[in-house]
Amino acid sequence: MAAPITADQWVAALRAEGVTDIVEMPGWRTHNRNGVGAWGDVHATMVHHTAGEGSGLADWCYNGNSDLPGPLCHDFLARTGRLYLVGNGRANHAGKVARNAYEAVLNEQSVHPAPGPDELDGNAVSYGMECENSGEAGRDWPKAQYDVAVRVQAARCRFHGWSANSIWAHKESTTRKPLDPRIDMDQFRRDVAERLAHSASWNPTDSTPEEEDMTPEERKLLTDTAAAVKRIEAGMTVKPWTYKGKGETRDAYAHLLDIGRGVKGLSATGLTPAQSDALAKKVADIIAARLQA
Incomplete structure (x- = not known):
């Protein structure tokens, strides 16, 4: 309400x-x-x-x-x-x-x-x-x-x-x-x-130093992976879940389990294991930098 x-x-x-x-x-x-x-x-x-x-x-x-x-x-x-x-x-x-x-x-x-x-x-x-x-x-x-x-x-x-x-x-x-x-x-x-996803003062032309460090190839891999996740969610029996800040832990856990069952579908992106690892490290570094900011 x-x-x-x-x-x-x-x-x-x-x-x-x-x-x-x-x-x-x-x-x-x-x-x-x-x-x-x-x-x-x-x-x-x-x-x-x-x-x-x-x-x-x-x-x-x-x-x-x-x-x-x-x-x-x-x-x-x-x-x-x-x-x-x-x-x-x-x-x-x-x-x-x-x-x-x-x-x-x-x-x-x-x-x-x-x-x-x-x-x-x-x-x-x-x-x-x-x-x-x-x-x-x-x-x-x-x-x-x-x-x-x-x-x-x-x-x-x-x-x-x-x-x-x-x-x-x-x-x-x-x-x-x-x-x-x-x-x-x-x-x-x-x-x-x-x-x-940004502060209210954000402008579309703004970018973080971490984002600027990403190569075009890394950006494409990130986009392709996001698209694959979207396809996985589209096929889920449990509808995609949006966290509302109300401590809905059981609902969140169910959603994560459902994503886990669909992660095999990430192979549709064509990423090699090495590419997946490199992309995961890049995303983790960006998240860590923002948490420390």
């Missing part, structure tokens, strides 16, 4: 995550739909596209219309990378969502299933970010916009102690929005997970 973040906490979390171009819309701190429906506890954070581009979108997200009053999201992200803070509390963004889709983010599952029938109130349990994009095939997300989108969702997850698997797209929550947004959400979650 997670109580919603406060307005002051949200601004601080964004700035800590490196989001600096922020517009606080007038009254956003108390702008919500709390009077007409539940808000919290929260368990997820959703990504949308606006399905249109141009000036006035921030106001549209704030005001909504007679059929769907605002706020229509918590945050609106322009193509320039400028973030508008729109609402704080319940917002009209998700609508009804599928139970299986909600349970996937609630349980931080790495696989997000095709949504079933709409059953639950998504507005009560999820934050929402609207990103300026037409939604047309081939329409890009500018680098600055995508970078801020990753930072915004990382800030939500970092504050609540969530993994990147607490992020979902509107298209993953309901069959009503099959293209919203038209980006690879698995890659998006991987990019957020990469941020969460």
